[in-house]
Amino acid sequence: MNEVGLLDLVLEEEFTRDPNLVFLATNSPASLRRRFGSDRVRICPISEQAMTGMAVGAAMSGLRPIVDLNRASFAMLVMDQLVNHAGRMHYLSGGQYRVPMIVTSATRGRQQLGPQNEQCPYGIFMQTPGLAVVVPGSLRDACALLRGATRWPGPVLYFVAPELNRQRGLSAALAAGPLPFGEAAHLRHGDAATIVAIGGAVKVAADAADALAADGVHCDVLDPRTLVPLDTAALAASVRRTGRLVFVDDGPRSGAPAQILSRLLDEPGVAVAVGGRIGFVCQPDVPVPSSPPLEEAMWPTEGRIRAEVQRVLGEPE
Amino acid sequence: MTMAVAPARSAGPAAPDPVAMFTSMVLIRVFEERMMELRTAGEVIGPVHPYVGQEAIAVGVCAAMAPADFLVSHYRGHGHAIARGVDLDALTAELFGRAGGLCGGKAAALISDRRTNLLMSSGIVGAGVPVAAGAAMAAQVRGEPAVSVAFIGDGALGSGVVHETLTIAAVQRLPLVLVCEHNGYQAGNRTEEVYPEVSLLRLAEAHRVRAVGVDGNDVTAVAAAARDAVEFARGGGGATFIEAQTYLTRFHLQFERPSPEVRPADEMAAWRARDPIDTARQSSPLRDRLSDADVETIWEQARERVEHAVETARSCAWPAPEDAATHVWAEES
Ligand SMILES: Cc1ncc(C[n+]2csc(CCOP(=O)(O)OP(=O)(O)O)c2C)c(N)n1
Ligand SMILES: [Mg+2]
DSSP: OTTOTHHHHHHHHHHHHOTTEEEEESSOOHHHHHHHHHHHEEEOOSOHHHHHHHHHHHHHTTOEEEEEEEEGGGGGGGHIIIIIIITTHHHHTTTSOOOOOEEEEEOOOSSOOHHHHOOOGGGGGGGSTTOEEEOOSSHHHHHHHHHHHTTOSSOEEEEEOGGGGGOOOHHHHHHOOOOOTTOOEEEEOOSSOEEEEOGGGHHHHHHHHHHHHHTTOOOEEEEOSEEESOOHHHHHHHHHHHOOEEEEEEEETTTHHHHHHHHHHTSTTHHHHHTTOEEEEEEOSSOOOSSHHHHHTTSOOHHHHHHHHHHHHHSOO | OOOOOOOOOOOOSOOOOHHHHHHHHHHHHHHHHHHHHHHHTTOSOSOBOOOTTOHHHHHHHHHTOOTTSEEEEESSOHHHHHHHTOOHHHHHHHHTTOTTSTTTTSOTTSOOBGGGTEEEEESSTTTHHHHHHHHHHHHHHHTOOOOEEEEEEGGGGGSHHHHHHHHHHHHTTOOEEEEEEEOSEETTEEHHHHSSOSOOHHHHHHTTOEEEEEETTOHHHHHHHHHHHHHHHHTTOOOEEEEEEOOOTTOSOBSSSOOOOOOOHHHHHHHHTTOHHHHHHHSTTHHHHOOHHHHHHHHHHHHHHHHHHHHHHHHSOOOOGGGGGTTSSOOOO
16 A cells, blocks of 8 residues: 555454444455455556445445545645545534545655656645544554554544564564554653654654764654544643654645644643753645755754754753 | 637548558557557656557547647656657657757656647656646637647546536637546556446546547547537637547556566457457558558568667756756746
8 A cells, every 4th residue: 555565464354353344445455355355355447536435435335445545645636535434424414414534545655756746745634534544654653553543433544654564573563553642752861852753754854863973862652643532641741741842754844833832832841941942844835846855955954953943952941 | 708600610620641540559559669668677757657558549549639738747648748749869868868859857757848739747646637628728819729738537426626627628619628638447446346337438428528439449439529629629629539449558657577466367358359450450540551561661660760769868968956946936927
């Protein structure tokens, strides 16, 4: 599935466990299709809006569909079904109907697909109530959160960074049990600053924190894992303790980071604790260009993260 | 909204020169083979969707277009661009990601070119179709004779917005020509696996759009069908859907390694035997007009032209990192 082949094996296990799971995509994994047949594993034409709408209807009728959109940019094609329908039917029906479905897609990679097809649009879906938004930061979490998604009672948008495919530990990742939503991972511990890292940026953020630690600067690194529901309590507790906050994300600054920040500022004590000591290492709010030297400016790097943490540390208390 | 003008057939443009069309097909072929090599070598950036095997369609269609006509392409657009006369050096530099490229390195293959009225080459299947219809509407509103041409793959008929646009084009008699390059595949899927029937003409007809089938590997036939469609649109007759049967002999896509795609050997052989360039070479009038030496010269000149473009691209500077943030917003004029 997508760019991360290990997820196919997760799906095979979950398909065995839950006969209500079905799969729709222009490109469905051959092994899944062989094992579970073309009834449950469907190949569709390039009809993303229809696939997503069919998933809504199937979910309301007792199935648990997975639509693989392939690229996160194609989420733009299915906004109506996701936002006006999948995310609203439970509310609109006064709780009569649940819409348990999963829409998967791959976010930005280093393939120079250009301004249209290199996107991390998960921030957009943090303001569309009713949709859970999952962005795993490791291969293990990618597997565990996909399992979690197959147990969630409503619609889930699952965004996976192609970068995770380079991580090792395949069998441990596959063995991980379902992860509940709304629990951040606390990856590094320290009082100097809180680094909130998302998706494909989690590894580089942890690496930067290790390098900073070697220089005596110990940071908290938190990966929210699910943006909706968000583990505000864990993030807020860290920020209240460190008084400094740096966001690291492959996506645009006005997307998930801005939204998480606004949620945190609502938490008692956070605004006072953090003052103005807030930093961002994200894609700027511009599209991702194709040319490699331009694209390079769009990635969070270890150097940029260290510099931003140091800048925030230099801000007065 | 509809224009009650009868489709007055004008004399139209002169019939295209077969030698010029042959030369253009050869240039596209040489260019595409070279771009694949250079992608493997890491000089060309991004995904390369080669146009090899479909050259007759771009060349035949663009031969029917006037300079003021609009063109909408997609991710497999090098052939369309070359046939339309997009500057080869600037195109190549763009595929190299250089500052001197057509779009300053921002687009790679997803180019626009104002000089030739190439509005866009979208990476989103089907998305260019309503955009082309919008350009057709602009011509209609301004009372200009321009026609809008959009290339799509057979896969685009899966997209709802293509059907929506066909309906509008029929009712509003838009000067629109949709050229569907039906190569039997949609990335990894064979078209018959995902469509109720392989002919797409009846889909267009159901929307009451004039539908014409053509052998996409026969440049003369494509040019004639395109010329007819363009004149029909220009005369106020409305839209035409052209289904051109063809095949991608160098497959769907490559990144840093040549495509690993495997296809049935007999299918490949049958289509290779119907190669559009060989077909043009062996059919009248070229059979009599060009000697083997002439043909070799055409290939040699194409290779020289492409090498010149490659050398020019190599000599272009990379964009500066801060250029990433330019052109997000249009300036007030
Ligand atoms: C809306 C959308 N969905 C999926 C894709 C991924 N994709 C890129 S090319 C392609 C196949 C398109 O097939 P077709 O239209 O027949 O054109 P061909 O590649 O054969 O020229 C797909 C599915 C896309 N670009 N846009
Ligand atoms: Mg096709």
